[in-house]
Amino acid sequence: MTPCPHRLPRRLLATALAASTCVAATDGLATQAATAPQLRTDPARRIFPAFAAERARPGRPSAPADVLTVTNCADDGPGSLRAAVAAANDNDEIDLSQLTCSRITLTTGAIEVDVDSLTLTGPSRYHLSLDGNHLDRVLIHPANGALTVKRLTIENGRDRATGFHVSGGGCIASAAFLYLDDTSVRSCYAGGEGSYGGALYAYAVTLDHSIVSGSVAKGVHEDAGTAAFGGAIFTYNLDLTASTVSGNRAVHEVRDGRTSYDIGGGIVTIVGGNIRDSTIDSNYSEGRGGGIATFNPLLLSNSTVSGNVAADGAGGGLFMRWPSTVRAVSSTITANRASAGGGAWVEADGSALYSTIVYGNTADPTGSPNLQGRTSLTIAGHHDLIGPGDGSLALPADTLGDDPLLGPLRSNGGPTRTHALAPGSPALDAGSNVDGLAFDQRGAAFSRAYGAAPDIGAFEQGAPVLEPTAVPGLSARVAMLLAALLGGAGLACLRTRTRPTVAERPPRHR
Structure with missing residues (x-):
């Protein structure tokens, strides 16, 4: 195994590199270090478990075994969320959707989910919060299963480890699979000699139409x-x-003569993964x-990476640690800053960019x-x-280099913020659609290809909105789902009744 030249204590590195990323990437998960720090005393029930092998992603049951209602x-006490979770069996659902209050404030500590798989379902993330009370x-x-949180806000969680202990998951910590659906997680904190995930720590994290914001992972120790x-x-x-990951920080308490290793202001993923139709910003x-x-291959598709900062290191937007690679498709990487590789830092051959913008990032003079x-x-x-960029990097022969004339990061439709293209942008009609995407980052119903060809980047200027009457008898939601399944050809068919004729359609300004 090639040594990993980092400046942090070996025990912390062993925890972070549980997937053994100092050797070549593999399809599965490698064994986590047997000496990984524990967050519980019971070796069979700990947040940093010793993974003996790759773990199969559990399927989601079509229906819960039972539904327990929080009143x-x-x-x-009786009728509370804590009591319902304690009474739950595997694959049950906890229903909070009937509550009329706006907040459940925890005063006696975290709620522990001891069954393998459980679902918590709220009325809306705008209407009900589970508040850790900064305690x-x-x-x-x-x-060992899947914890699913739907239509809730999780906030103000705190995990502060002392001495030579580590913290992780300031709001939610799971030794298994964590699914967040239409959920917000915000204002969380994890601090310790090593801190792993200011808001979320889990073996696997899946976010769907969710937001993680305003959270902090902080390295803190008096003498290490x-x-x-x-x-x-x-x-x-x-x-x-x-989904959106915005305004989070990986930082340390400054101590004279003590080193720190801070990485991933937004996200650290050891085995890699997929980011689609999402924004990672600020x-x-x-x-x-x-x-x-x-630390292993990452797919970035139809997504925006904007305004992130690596203050004293490489990779303002993306840091691809060897042997990881990135496959970026129809994405925009802009306004990021670092000492080197303001947009992205890469260490291994094998990365590929398709119809992607990497422009307007900054780095130190060297x-x-x-x-x-x-x-x-x-x-x-x-x-x-x-x-x-770096003259030693060999880019594709057809790469453009002119200013893409990006607008500010803001809501341009859809669930996430994007950078629109201004009229006259060289990115207009200059891209490709290598993966046959039906929509741009904003999702249904913003077509991925509009005009002579797709635009470069995550945003398609002038993308038409599909109307509910596109297919008689089908709702707009069903039409969008069909379009996504059928791809570009299906999208064109679904659009035939609503797309205006050339005479009706206003000119597309360039």
């Missing part, structure tokens, strides 16, 4: 070096869809990887603002727009 907003985590799940991994999320497997690392740090590698590397792909 009041008390911290404990403890909100949820802890030291089990520290590490902070993932201001928002630390996980082994990552899967994000139509995250901050005092070390490397302002937005995302990955670094390259957009793309930079440790050595001479070849970036595969086509139809990209990439600003000035």
Whole structure:
């Protein structure tokens, strides 16, 4: 095994690199270090378990085994959420949707989910919050299945480890699979000699139409070096869809003569994963990887990485630690900052960019603002727009380099914020659609290809909105789902009744 040249204590590195990323990437998970720090005394029920082998993702039951209803907003006692979770069996659902209060404030500590799989369902993330009260985590799940949280806000969780102990998952910590659906997680904190996930720690994290924001992973110790991994999320497997990770920080307490290793202001994923139709923005690392740090292959599709900062290290937007690679498709990486590789830092051959913008990032005077590698590397792909970068990187022959004229990051429709293209942008009609995407980052119903060809980046200018009457007898939601399943050809068919004629359609300004 090749040594990993990092500046943090070996025990912290062993925990973070549980997937053994100092050797070549594998399809599965490697064994986690047997000496991984425990967050519980029972070796069979701990948040940092010793993974003997890759773990199969549990299927979601078509119906819960039983539904337990929460009838009041008390911290404990009959009818409370805590009592319902304690009474639950495997694969049950806890129903909070009938509550009329806006907040459940925990005063006696985190709620522990001891069954393997459980679902918590609220009325809406805008109407009900589970509040950790800055005293403890909100949820802890030291089990083997899947914890699912739907239509809730989880906030104000705190995990502060003392001495030579580590913290993780300031709001939710799970030894297994964590699914968040239409859920917000915010204002969480994890601090310790090593801190893993200011908001979320789990073996695998899946976010769908969810938001993780305003959370902090902080390395804190009076007399030792520290590490902070993932201001928002630390996980082994990552899967994000139509979600936002924004305004999180991986930082450390400054101590004279003590070192720190801070990485992944937004996300650290050890085995890599997938980010689709999502925005990673305004995250901050005092070390490397302002937005995302990955130690194995990552797919970035139809997504935006914007305004992230690696204050004292490489990779403002993306930090691709060897041997990881990135496959970026129809994505936009802009306004990020680092000491080197302001947009992205890569260390291994094999990365590819397709119809992707990497422009408008910044780096220190000795670094390259957009793309930079440790050595001479070849970036595969086509139809990209990439600003000035590392001359030792070989880019695709058809790469454009002019200013794409990006608008500010804001809501342009859809569940996540994007950078629109201004009229006259060289990215207009200059891209490709290598994966046959039906929609741009904003999702249904913004077509991925509009005009002579797709635009470069995550945003398609002038993308038409499909109307509910596109197919007689079908609802708009069903029409969108069919279009997504059928791809570009299906989208064109569903659109035939509503797309205006040339005479009716206003000109598309360039």
